[in-house]
Amino acid sequence: MRQRLTQPRESGPHARLMRNERFLIRRSAGPYSELARRAAAALATAARTAALLAILTSTASAQAPVPAASSRAAPPSPSSAPVVHAVPARQPCHAVSPQACAAAHALGRGVNLGNALDAPREGDWGLTLHPELLDRAARHFHTVRLPVRWSNHASADAQARIDEAFARRVDAAVDRLLAAGAWVILDLHHYTQLTGGAGATRHPREFAVDEAVVEARMVNLWRQIAARYRDRSPRLLFELLNEPQGTGEEPANEPKGASTNGDPTPQRAATARPLGGERWNRLAARALAAVRETNPERVVLIGPDDWNHPRGLARLRLPADRHLIVTIHSYDPFDFTHQAVPWRQPVLPRGVGCCDDAQRQTLREALDTATAWSRTQGVPLYLGEFGAYREAPMPARAAYARLVREEAEARGIGWAWWEFASDFSPVWDSEQGRWVEPIRRALGVGGNPRPRKD
DSSP: OOOOOOOOOOOSHHHHHHHHHHHHHHGGGSTTHHHHHHHHHHHHHHHHHHHHHHHHHHHHHHTSOOOOOOSSOOOOOTTOOOOOOOOOOOOOOTTSOHHHHHHHHHOOEEEEOOSSTTSSSTTTTSOOOOHHHHHHHHHHOSEEEEOOOGGGGBOSSTTOOBOHHHHHHHHHHHHHHHHTTOEEEEEOOOOHHHHOGGGGBOOTTOOOOOGGGHHHHHHHHHHHHHHHTTTSOTTEEEEOOSOOOOOSOSOTTOOOSOOOSOOOOOOSBOOOOOOOHHHHHHHHHHHHHHHHTTOSSOOEEEOOTTTTOGGGGGGOOOOSOSSEEEEEEOOOSHHHHTTTOTTSSSOOOSOOOOOOHHHHHHHHHHHHHHHHHHHHHTOOEEEEEOOOOTTSOHHHHHHHHHHHHHHHHHTTOEEEESOSSSSSSOSEETTTTEEOHHHHHHHTOSSSOOOOOO
8 A cells, every 4th residue: 555645734823824825726726716816815925924923023032031040049838929020121013013013122132233334345444344253243142233335336326226246245244144143234324415414424435426316316225225135034124224314404514413423534525405304204205115116024124313313203204114113323422422533523522421310311311202202103113323432431331331221121122232343332342352341241242142043
């Protein structure tokens, strides 16, 4: 007798949906073929969504902090009350999809790989993304934010055709980070003619384009980026634009604020007016629509104007889309985090410490503004940048890092330190090949690396 080979039966709700889909496909040759095909397509979409949600929620659960065991064992007692572990804070998600909510809570502790691919050319600012550097960041942080200056590696016309050699360089970084098990946030960084404000000064080796095409270039850049990465893991998230710098109220060429990360001294003023208010809202909607042409369900991050500071949230109007997270940046208190930075004029004085009651209140007010907005809108948050310049006293920098981490995590907000191994506020000293221990300890990372997933 011929032995019948059997397969293990699939289990779970998404598996049942897949079995129903296959049944309908088999029936699609009958008189109700068109109806069956439509039903099968709907079930296929539901199955993929259920499977994705299972992956994301299991990742989020795996990253929940586990309370340390007491060094002193309690005596056994049959009447002892059950142990209750602290539950990680959760963010409001009533206006977003389950995938977006699960992703927001899975991002956890992160870091920026800044001043590498966002330099005018990789290496211009002293950092190249060697494989060892990518592996170390991915193994010790839940999330790696990858800033990329796409605008300087594309044609100057409205089509903004991306240079293939540069795109393959980004591919290599993204794929290596994903292979190591990290979440990856891929952004569009330092498009200085578009962001406006103090950032409208171009850096050395950054070319200018016609002002009439700056917005169209951003939309077409995202159309290409999204198509290129359409088949990557759902752990790859897109962030539309780093730090639009206006409020929608400034006249052209009037700077408002100063750069919030470690850029070398820029040169040559551009002519762009600051990007903010309704202009930013309209452009963000156009860019998101370009992404959705090929990535209908990928989670996308959008930040407010005014350097992504929470005070810009009052002007942010999100597109009608459920797969969103809102990103914010905080460098409060600014006179501490940006003391002695050479690219800001006037230069802020050295020697400012952290963190007294007034400084703590400044930081908490910014985060409270963000969480109040999130509760009202039902959209979760991500703290995409915070950091303190290297000229600040090290004990104060460590105190600041710990304070922001704890305040964000108390609100359930994932975060990314600026930055990993460059010269603003590194947590890894690439020249010495070792951790900057006070910062590492303050961020609570580096002790238990995640094994690489080849």
